[in-house]
Amino acid sequence: MSVDAEAARLESGAEGPDEPGWEVDPDDDWALAVVTTVGRQLKLRREASGMRAADFAVAAGYGEDLVYKIESGKRIPRPEYLDRADEVLGAGGLLAAMKEDVKKVRYPKKVRDLAQMEARAVEIGVYVCHSISGLLQTAEHAKAAFESRQPSYSRQEVERMVAARVARQAIFEKEPAPALGFVLEEGPLRRPLGGRMVWRAQLEHLLAVSELRNVTLQVMPTHCEVHPGLDGKIELLKFEDGTAVGRAEGAFNGRPTSEPRQLRILELRYGTIRAQALPPRESLAFIEQLLGET
Template sequence: MSVDAEGTETDEPGWEVDPDDESGAAVVATVGRQLRLRREAAGMRAAEFGQAIGYGEDLVYKVESGTRIPREEYLDKADKVLRAEGMISAMKQDVAEVRYPKKVRDLAKMEAKAVELLSYGNHNLHGLLQTEAHARALLGTRRPAYSQDELERMLSARLTRQSIFERSPAPDLSFVLEEVTVRRRIGGRSAARQQLQNLLEVGKLRNVEIQVMPTDRWDHPGTGGKIQVLKFPDGSAVGRTDDEYGGRPVSDPRYLRILELRHGIIRAGALTPQESQAFIERVLGET
């Protein structure tokens, strides 16, 4: 949050509308239009309204024009000042998803519907397995760096996806982790220990299998990058891999069979879930 000399919040990066996100842009534009109509109906100028809710005039115009995603507190303050009796605050639900990048929203939606997930990661732990401290530190390594606001949005979106572990009926989740992703102390020793303990806890869930691929087993079909396959109740599926199909999600059964074959070979060459638990415990003891 940035504040100007008069104590009002000014614009900052991380809350702009993605021009490629048509559905998200439509939601923000509708909310902005409703805010402008209510403000004008109340006989308030943009500068006066901005002063009343603690935001700069320029930011008010951006929100009303649909180029800026309003914060929850913006909507709550607007509701109070415009005496909307909860009608504006109710729009928080409409913009909640838009706050997260479209690719993250789409992934979360697919994961929420999946009955089975197959994942192999050769560089980082899967987002569903990351603790908050690990995820924050990992996102912090990105260059060019995220703004603080962008980082918080990405972190919130990543942690929200982990509600998949609370679903009933629970989906079957299979993760194969490269040894290096278990050993790398992302965020330092304390964060690494928390992360390893989380892997051990998640690995005990009946619907979850976590396997570790030892570094000395190089002859497997995962050296080209991560692999993920999501299967849905209607029998359909979607998958992706880093080194083929342009890295884009694919749903063609021919391509999915290839991804499942690769993942199956990788699983077969990795440590068993029981051996993997013992391996993670050993690494924890060394950390």
């Protein structure tokens, strides 16, 4: 299943028709503007047809409260909601066409920003300390990770974040393919997050991704006493025009940086981490060994 199909499955299958859709981040001005405009168009089309909100809710198969929230810009409508509204109101495809606008804001702003940078990058290097990189997670593994957070996320929040994480993995289908390098700690690879079947599927997915010619996967063994990544995650993204962006937990307030001196520091740390980790072939053999132990 493609990442787009998996994201669509996650988006469409977890909520009943009467449950609220995704909430709009009040600090995301662009998303607020888009969702408000879409809601206004839905309301105008409904009123032009002479249909009350209660009648539309019954005809479309959604709760009246959800209809009001979407039309007032307080909820992000799902694609199937727009399809159904188009059909019930006889909009001739005009309402369904707004799915493209909604698609751009269905994920949180910080995820959209990260996905946009990853989509432009020609080279990405990632070291993750306490988990498996989101770009490498299966949907089931990501779901288990989000559900483990405290305080707990709502079911709708978990669904939305999992779909966003899966959608980012479209980078593996990009042409021309960027160079992708990952260094993962041994500890998270041994943790059966989500249960044994989810754990096994995650290890199999890592082996499958590692077969891609543009992907380098390395494991940092726990017997390595010290290395420059103990403070947390490091990310380096390089672009076609020669610019770059980096971020590291525990450095520069954890904020993205494009300042040359700071980038050199991050590149030195990441390079040292890669040098201390197991080589790619030994890393894959290690993951295969773990898989055999499951």
